[in-house]
Amino acid sequence: MSTDVKIPQAAPETHSPSAKGIKLPIYMDNHATTPMDPRVLEETLPYFMEKFGNSASRNHSFGWAAEEGVETARERIAKLIGATTKEVVFTSGATESDNLAIKGVAEMYREKGNHIITAVTEHKAVLDTCKRLEKFGYRVTYLPVQKDGLIDLDDLKRAMDDKTILVTIMYANNEIGVLQPVAEIGKLCHEKGVIFHTDATQAVGKVPVDVIKQNIDLASISGHKMYGPKGVGALYVRRKNPRVQISAIIDGGGHERGMRSGTLNVPGIVGLGKACAIALEEMPKESCHLAGLRNRLNDRIMGKLDEAYINGSMEHRLPGNLNISFAYVEGESLLMGINDIAVSSGSACTSATLEPSYVLKALGTGDDLAHSSIRFGIGRFNTEAEVDYVADRVIETVERLRELSPLYEMAKEGINLKDVKWAGE
């Protein structure tokens, strides 16, 4: 039956194995998405055919079976973040969770105030939601970040006023992996009676998240960033101390305690739950493993290349994240040179807007270095051999492209590139 489906253990091979016996291409873009853990897939499969019921069907066994799967998932998610089951609302993903949290609070607390505080390095799901609210009369403060990517808590304190209803600051940044001081932010918010939402998409399952200890009122969670399925996420909504209420943004059958209508994505939810259960159990070991690989990659690259700069704090950072700017080399051309490795770049050429990464610019990284940045996202299934291969390929490609770069040549001649009057400016 459906559970007999053969579970692939690794991505299909598209290139011949290299001399080192590793399979190409290598996936090292785990902030974009992660492959599903085979154990997650296994858990979800029965919910497509055998246990296909609607979890809202209360009067037959098909519905009960689905509901049981959903409730187990709810428990697992709650356990991972220190919440209770009634505080978990399922959504289609973190973008929806961010929208629901921010718009939901904005509408519910409109009488109390109209001021929202966020930061310039937030994900677009938060920034664009805030921008939309500005059109409807809300006031939004976009906090700057320091050179290391962290917000200054004094800036936050100063930004709060008696009309502030919500602070939304991400837990871990998707580009530079920098971890914000969420516990302190939450504490400040609670002292002032302000609701604290955190987009924890990149953090949940990677670093310990505890909504009680960290004073979090609302937290966005995504399945596919933690080896679960795409198209499923959750929003943690605190029920006491303080009790947080949100208006729904999707109306309908009143599912999820009225906060999110729509038939539940049962297989997705089951998968998200399993992903959380695995993360809870394996996080201590896994984060050491990832940090070890990340540091190995960094040491190898920095040992061979000069003028390579790490973007963001190394101290307050996700274990699997590394973001480096390689001066004098444009990011997209670097990606093209390492086309058997999947990573991403902050270069304008790789974005839809033709603007270099706004996150890196917010750190004070010049546009030139933002164009030269590569994000490495090391994940559960990466190996030491892969890290070594990636380091070698990056080093050799950066060296080749520098030989091709007029900027590198000029810098070697002692010309200060900042003093040059560029024709294109």
Place this chain on the structure above:
Amino acid sequence: MSYSDKVIDHYNNPRNVGSLDKSSTDVGTGLVGAPECGDVMKLQIKVNRETNVIEEAKFKTFGCGSAIASSSLATEWVKGKTVDEALSIKNMDIVKELSLPPVKIHCSVLAEDAIRAAIGDWKKKQEAPKPVAAEAK
């Protein structure tokens, strides 16, 4: 973004990479673009004084694969042409040859600019007998 085979070929095997002596009166240097914009091309030509034929062309480019390919192709095309013939190379010829998508048309524009800048620099040197620093100040 997927690249055309020709872009990939120029990226993997760029033609005429290098530098010519920018202080030589026979050499024209064009430096266009800006690091902040993610593209800088340096294109140099060496022109035969008698025939006005471009005998050598070299480039170095900071930019995406399409920018590298556009400038590599530009050096191939200007070589063997007279200065006036080289000025007739249009960016859309480069777009066509490399099958550049719309978002990469600016790379071809920059390559055309680089050709013009190099020729302009060479012409300036022919007017003033004293060598002029070709590098942007």
